[in-house]
Amino acid sequence: MDLTELYRLMLVTRRLDEEAIALQRQGVLPGYAPMKGQEAAQVGSAAALDRNRDFGFPNYRDLGAAVALGVDLVGYLATHLGVWHGGLYDPRASRLAPFNAVVGGPVPHAVGWAMGAKLDDTRGVALTWFGDGASSQGDVHEAMNFAAVSRLPVVFFCQNNGWAISVPTERQVAGGSVAARAAGYGIEGVRVDGNDVLAVHEATVEAVERARDGGGPTVIEAMTYRMGPHSTSDDPGRYRTLEEEQKWAERDPLIRAAAQLPPETLALAEKHATEVVRQVRDGLQALEQRPGEELFSFVYREPTQALLDQQRAWQEAVDA
Ligand SMILES: Cc1ncc(C[n+]2csc(CCOP(=O)(O)OP(=O)(O)O)c2C)c(N)n1
Ligand SMILES: [Mg+2]
Structure with a gap:
């Protein structure tokens, strides 16, 4: 996928994320986990999946994965609306599992799916997104070990966004690197600039291809930043500095991608994103209650x- 298409997907994600926050403030969504700043990590990785045979396992902050996989976004955001069990889209057809609010929860699920894919010989690859905080959960270690022992086709995609709510990475990740842990399982581990969409995409394509060809799992650690609050009920001003936020604002993944594209492309992308947001907002507001x-x-x-x-x-x- 080229930079123009990746930028379009990132911009839809950014604008939809802003809309979701607005809808939460208006009382439409009860709660939301903003992902601003992580567009390149999510879109760049999800775009590496083959929607005919691969499968993604997201967390609660992975709107960009849903956008890049072409998931029905009203159905996806209905999860935050809380009208039904895990959203109103079809995970099987969309190749994206319902998002998981359990920290680290999707990681063993991806490994289980990868085990199935290995047995049924479809050459499908599982990719799971999880955070720096999740990387210290027991489930994540067990999943990585199990996947490595059986050389399963799975990509462990860690979005290291600097924080697990109010706990900084240095107090969460012993040794300082999630990617380095891969060596302990005898699998590939790479660290990538998570705000560089092309770098993320390239690293993920490589990991997906390796998994598909029987080369086993890869841990990718994408270094990024959660520019907003942990959730719509969090105030990051209580645990981090304005200087830190400003430093990362300069590395905004959208600004970086936009700098490499012509103005007409940017204008078209903005127009497209505005239209998608309008449709999703109308669709969410038109959703009826499900039977009790x-x-x-x-x-x-x-x-x-x-x-x-x-x-x-x-x-x-x-x-x-
Ligand atoms: C098993 C479990 N423990 C605790 C929580 C509460 N909790 C929700 S998000 C979060 C922090 C997760 O941080 P990280 O994995 O870095 O992901 P991020 O929120 O930064 O995207 C915690 C502790 C939870 N949802 N599930
Ligand atoms: Mg985090």
Whole structure:
């Protein structure tokens, strides 16, 4: 994918992220996790996936992955709206799992999927996004070890955005590098400038190809920055300095990409992003409530007695 297309996707992501914050402030979305600053990391990596056979496993801050994979964005943002179980898009068709609010949660899922892909011989590759904070979760280590032992086709894509809520990377990542941990599992590990979309894309394409060709997993650590708050209920001014934020503002991935493109391309991209945002905003506001009884569906294949009891109590309350 070329820089023009990557820039278009990044700009849609940026504008949609801004819109999601506005919708949260207007009381439409109950909560949102802003991703401003991480557009290059997310778009550059997701664009390396083959939508016919690969699969992505995102966290709560990975809007750019959904945009780059062409996921129905009303359905995707419906997850933040909380109207249903994990959004209203089709994860199988979209090749993007429902996003996970459990820190590190998608990482073992990606490894499980990669195990399946290896067994069914489709040559599909799993890619999972997780944070610097998530990298210190036990699940992530177990997943990396398991994937390395079995040489599974999986890319572990860490967005090191400097912070795990209010905890800085140096207090989170012993040894200072997530990529360096790959050596301990005997797999490839690379660190990349996470605000350089072409560098991210190239590194991910290489890792995906290696995985597809049986070369096993790769850990990519994309060095980036969360320019906004952890969530719409966080105030980063309580734990980091304005100087730090200003330093990273100068490395804004969109400004860096825009500097390499002609003005007409930028104007067209802006027009396109405005139109996408309008459609998504209208679509979200037009969403109707799902039937209440669906609250109890799809949780278990065979519902537990406790769930059936709750369902009965809910039905009685509705009927009363
Ligand atoms: C298992 C688990 N522990 C704690 C939390 C609360 N929590 C939500 S986000 C977060 C920080 C995660 O930081 P990082 O992995 O760096 O991702 P980022 O938010 O920076 O994108 C924490 C501790 C959670 N959601 N899940
Ligand atoms: Mg982080």
